[in-house]
Amino acid sequence: MLSKDKEVKACYSKFSRPMLDAPITVRIKFCKVGNLQFISHLDLQRAFYRILVRAGIPMWYTKGFNPHAKLVFGLPLSVGTESVCEMADLRIERQISLEEIKDQLNANLTDEMYVLDAYIPTTKFADIAYAKYTLTVESDKMPDNALSQIAKLFFVSAPIMMTKRSKSGEREVDIKSFIKDITAEVQDNTLRINAVLSAGSTENLNPEYLITAIKQNTDIFADGHNVSYRIMRETVYDANMKEFC
Amino acid sequence: MNKQLNEILKQVSKPGRYSGGEYGQVIKDKANIKARFAFAFPDTYEIGMSNLGSRILYNCLNNEEDIWCERVYAPWTDMQDKMREHNLPLWAHESKDPISEFDFLGFTLQYEMCYTTVLNMLALAGMPLRSRDRGEEFPLVIGGGPCAYNPEPIADFFDLFNIGEGEHMLVEIVRLYIQMHDEGRYTKADFLHEAARTIPGVYVPSLYDVTYNDDGTIKAYTPVYDDIPKQVTKRIIEDMDTALFPEKVVMPYTEVVHDRIMLEVFRGCIRGCRFCQAGIIYRPVREKTPELLNEQAKCLYENTGYEEISLSSLSISDYTGLPELTDKLLDWTVDNMVSFSLPSLRVDSFNKELMDKVATVRSSSLTFAPEAGTQRLRDVINKNVFEDDLLRAVNVAFDGGKHQVKLYFMQGLPTETDDDLRGIPDLAKKVIEAYYQNPNRNRAKHPQVTFSVSCFIPKPFTPFQWEPQDSLEELYRKQEFIGECVTDRKIRYQHHDAKTCRIEAVLARGDRRLSDALELACREGFKFDAWSEFFDYDKWISVFERTGVDPAFYANRRWSYDEILPWDIIDCGVTKEFLIRESKKAHEGDTTPNCREKCSGCGANKLGGERTCCPKIKK
Incomplete structure (x- = not known):
């Protein structure tokens, strides 16, 4: 059965956000600790696409034959190492505040991996x-x-x-x-x-x-x-x- | 987190499949829990996490406040070595607590070749294999899933089986356990008796004595109590719209086999192909409404972030609401870049409209299952599709620019001749010819037809349950014969391992006398027999020889209509009379219309059900 009175989830609300003139890049800094130290870099990338959809982040999609959200990770982390300074750049195409990006992502993450900060980057990985x-x-x-x-x-x-x-x-x-x-x-x-x-x-x-x-x-x-x-x-x-x- | 496990995880392959911590996993406070349930899938994490049924039952149990259900998977062999080296017993995925501390250990039994892995997992958990050797201190070991319809080969290792759909039954079983504990009257023996007596669908094998005739066939099943059912009738969920639907899904971080939304559209199948067990045991057909399915699909998309939806049911194109459902899905999936796919297409229902709707699927190949090479044999198995249907369907695909077609067949079917076998590559050839005759074909590409041939395995609760399987030599001869008929490089031929199919046949129709063989197999380190790299036919034969089991008695014998079958203890709703009728019609080459065209009186309507196509029975 399905609960009928469910609130409208974030992944639909993204369409109500106005388009930006041009896509912008937002950097998130996140931790990856505990059990999640055993998730490989490749698996993390794959999982992140789903997390972004769940969180309703208005990602810019590549325009090719196989459209996918544009997402770039910083320094890969080896399996068995925890971190409190992971980074990823997201390409965003609709208006959304940095605070909303952080909050919406964290509502879809766990206490072993969550966003510490979201900001406009001034550096290159x-x-x-x-x-x-x-x-x-x-x-x-x-x-x-x-x-x-x-x-x-x-x-x-x-x-x-x-x-x-x-x-x-x-x-x-x-x-x-x-x-x-x-x-x-x-x-x-x-x-x-x-x-x-x-x-x-x-x-x-x-x-x-x-x-x-x-x-x-x-x-x-x-x-x-x-x-x-x-x-x-x-x-x-x-x-x-x-x-x- | 457990330090010892943490150290070990640094030394094994793909540690992410053991570490847990997934989004959506259920963690509860042990202080508030009255029963702990370890839900085991007897294969790797990657396979187990792809199983929709386990996801549903995980949620059913965890919806109960005082029950905590956790997951368990079979560790890969490098992990098993480390566990032995460090004396680490099998643990539950969420809490990392040893399985032996749980109240229940439930196995979902999806295929016969997992039996050795089940025993391997019991051994890794440090538990005695046989139920009679497990005292009150061990968890109750219960089983369910399709293989529970003939649980006899593994009956001695289990305390209890769930026959049929588990959503309600499983909770009732754990509730009874909690209640008896609360009232201070729990003993394992009393619990098993009361469960068998009061909960429909519960089969407690130890409460039934089996005797055998001199010729090895079964003489009788005798209940040891008068107040338990003489035959256990399967449970179903009558109204699928009210069936519990897992809104929250555990999201794997590592890559698993089916990493997408699986939307269960209906249960059962209207077709009644005579080799197919699923087509019988899941009767009657019960559909969900398209409106609800669309809502559920949206809900799953929101909660998972998966960008692919697979409509999952037997013969999906038989769903009466398919056009409506696909239209509703397309309303929102296109904007969200979500694609959807339809597995198991029937050639007689595949058309351009349907293909256009699933055109977002990136694959360039389509799969059809004619199952047999000639119309005569397709009539015997009641497949009810014609060569013209197939050629029309592939032309639709070729019109749409596809150039690869996959075809599934079976060999070793009852009444099969070499002409029928020759018909398989002939059909593949006709598909190639159809490509070149199609004016709209993709001229830049060459056609490619891959046909895959599996071996017929007689399965319980099918019209072919009495049929002998071909001998191993004959299966091999037929495989080669088909291969020799393939002369075109645009046709690729694949076949299944005949040896695995023979062992599967033994286990599928096995009885309790196989338990010694399975126990010996476990002692000798058998596991992951569904994986070709671990399956060893000669070792199986050796195990059978040493435990006095004649595999031919189970696999290659024509069973008689009047002998007592090991699975006669189970009532799957469909009557034996119907199966005999179907078996006789098969040998006469007569077909039976599908359930929607005409009811053939299989008997499953006695179980009830909403949105079925069955005539109602007055209760």
């Missing part, structure tokens, strides 16, 4: 050069010398050679060359690392490589200590280390 990540490693028994092991690994000058996979194939690289800045602290069996890594289309390092390096070069992940870790993308920067927004 291509200008993203770095990203800051927090890596939190929890253990039943963090080794006493964990911090010095980390320091030896990342601060002493020996290179950390690892096989890096990318679309263009595999290559041996020193992952340290992608680390712009790194700090670490240990407190109550928890190791916390803040790392600024190369990010973007030219040079990019998946923060998972830091975990792999720790696994291979320290005994922090030794068997039987019930070790778990989380990675959070906190901020993205441009080439001058100015926060990208």
Whole structure:
């Protein structure tokens, strides 16, 4: 059965909005945390088209044989990494306020992924050069010398050679060359690392490589200590280390 | 979120199918819950999330305030390995709690080849396989769906089956459970007895003893109590307009098989093809009104954001309100860039008007199912379509610029000869010829006809339920024979795996004596038998040999009209007399008109129903 007295939903109301003279681009900043860290970038893109329809965002559609809403994501996020600084650009063709975009989207999202802000962008995603990540490693028994092991690994000058996979194939690289800045602290069996890594289309390092390096070069992940870790993308920067927004 | 699961998810393929967190999932406060229901689909998330029935029942149960229904899927093999490595039992999708903590574990049984996955999931949940070995501390294991119409091969593993449509029945079962707990008189045995006694459509296999004759056929089914039904009659929803309709849908983030709106237009089928189980067990036909369907489609569009609607029912072109419904849909779908599609088109009802309406569909190919290659054999199976219908239909498609046609056939049908088989590629050839004779064809393209041939499997509750399946050798010979008749490169020939079809035939007509074989199969690691990469025929045969099962007894024997069938314990509404009548007519090559032309007295009208085409019975 269908409830007859249902309010008119957002996806119809979009037609009552006046057309803009020309489509405009609106950037949304959103978080993607918890269970949703396991949703791949490709799946996220596909899901977003539906979210935009549900939310009644008056998207501009491409005019080709296969019309689709114009939607561009910023820096892809790897599976297993959470983020509080994801961005996407929406092409809008009808009048709608930034506040309405945020509210209508959030009515159709969950507490593990929601819009933090909507604004008119002044930058291009291509200008993203770095990203800051927090890596939190929890253990039943963090080794006493964990911090010095980390320091030896990342601060002493020996290179950390690892096989890096990318679309263009595999290559041996020193992952340290992608680390712009790194700090670490240990407190109550928890190791916390803040790392600024190369990010973007030219040079990019998946923060998972830091975990792999720790696994291979320290005994922090030794068997039987019930070790778990989380990675959070906190901020993205441009080439001058100015926060990208 | 569960830290251990979180760590494991970082190490398996496609973790998004296990993580949950979808928009539309139902989370409830355990403190207010009186019964927890784990609704399991015995296949992967991608398959399970595409099933409309489970989505409906998920909502039915969750509409009850004190019941919390969660979803469960079969983890892929890499995940199963990790679960064993970390001692992690099967969990429910929403809460991540172990299944063994639930009150109910319900399986939807959509195809026979899922049985090993059902047992595999019970084992992953850490539960004993057989119902008699599960004490009060374990969830009640219940089953429903099309395979529950012959639940006998898996009867020993289940506490209870739902026969028929579950929307009301499932809630009544959980309500009785809660009530007996509230009144402090719940025991598993008392509950099962009371459910069998008081809730129509409930079949409790342990309450029926089965004896066998010396020749292996069934001697009798005897209820162990006098106050439970001697035969369990299926339940239906009489008025489909009042049937619960899932306004809220769980939206998968990962790609699933049917990722679109599925709009259920009607239940049942007027046709009565003699091989088709769905055409019998879902009788009587009950339609929804076009007005309501249009509202429901809009509602689903609003709540999902899907830009494709599939009108889903058996033989959709038989819907009396189809022109009205498609017009109403076109009123708003065009502006919203929503396309819609019609699966399962019948050649005799496909016309230009219909094709123009679904022209927004991007596919350049159309699919028709003549099922058999000659008119003689199409009459035997009561398909009631003619070669002219097919050629007219493909010409409509060619006029519209399409150049690819897919045709579905079956081989191994009763009375089939090599001439009938030769008729299959011949028909494909005629479609190619029709293309070149069509003046409006797309001259830039070559025609392409793909025909796919599956093997006939005798299914319970069909006029062909007594028929033998061809031997494996004969199925193979016929597959090759058809292949040799194809000489044109514009014709592509595909066929199903005959070995899978043979095992499916054994399971489809199986009885309780198969349970040892299924248990052994589970112990030996069988799972995902519906996936060709896991199916191993030789292992199945070995399992049958070691448990004393003769597959030919079930698959390749002509059963007699007067023997007791394993599924005689179930009354699907359609009488055995009707099925026998139809079986005899098949062998005489006689057809039966569809339900709308003339009622042939199948008996399903005793179940009632609104907007049917059946004569009413006075109650």
